Amino acid sequence: MSAYVISEKDGVLRVGGTGDFSVFSTFDCGQCFRFDPVENSPYKIEYAGVARGRKIGFAQNEPGEIYIIGAAKEDFPVWEDYLALDVDYGAMNEAMVLGVPEGSDREMMKRAVEASRGIRILRQDRWEALCSFIVSQNNNIPRIKKIIAALCEKYGRDIGGAHDFPTAESLDKAGEEALFALRTGFRAKYIANAARAVSGDAEFLGRVAAAKDYADAESLLVSLKGVGPKVAACTLLFGFERYDAFPVDVWIKKVLAKRFSEGFDYHVFGNSAGVAQQYLFYFERYLGGEDEK
């Protein structure tokens, strides 16, 4: 899977051999909050933002190739990892469809997989994922992005024309009142609490990562005030590569109720449940309104 054709020109990497990877669906599917589409881009699709402590852009004109903007050739492994280009999604897609009992549910899942083709679960920073999804609770995506932008602007390290995601230490120092002032609302105390827990215990996130069973990883996260099953699942899926996590939000409830048979159990997706969830979220959130049942 690593037959990439990489060339570099003026700080832009062109990477060929990326299969069905889609810059658009990957960065527009609601998993990350620090990327925005670039207006008047010379590319068909371009998203710019901050990841892995750097300003970075990803662009695409056609399937099978992408552009990494603001990167050198030797940086490629970093972005290969971030974009999860090394993960075999073909196999996962097949497995998650075959996991569903034959019939209308399986046909429905095929549709979702096809509509979402090219989405990759990004390997995001652990703390950033935890903190971001605490912010996400009972909130909408545009406002989540706005709040996170404000957090980064005010408390993130300056990386030249942008700011990195603030460390747990810096948010702990900022304190609840300052976080509330950034319009985080009732989440301010949760963010402050998590920042204190993570900065005060250097091993905390490591223990979460080391937990073998999903239930163990979840219970560690849920021990934080303001982190419930949904936020924990998102944190584990997007920050800890736990594809067995299946975050259930209002959109997932909707798509399951509307398009799957009663009593459908997501556990049939097995170790690809998280990816399946992201497909279903994308399908319903962005495409769902078009064919009401």
Added chain:
DNA sequence: AGCCAGGACAAGT
């Protein structure tokens, strides 16, 4: 204008 958002918590059945 009012409903709702990638929910969690506490109090009440």
Added chain:
DNA sequence: ACTTGTCATGGC
């Protein structure tokens, strides 16, 4: 073990 009201804010 389930159900309900509450929490801040602003997008649409």
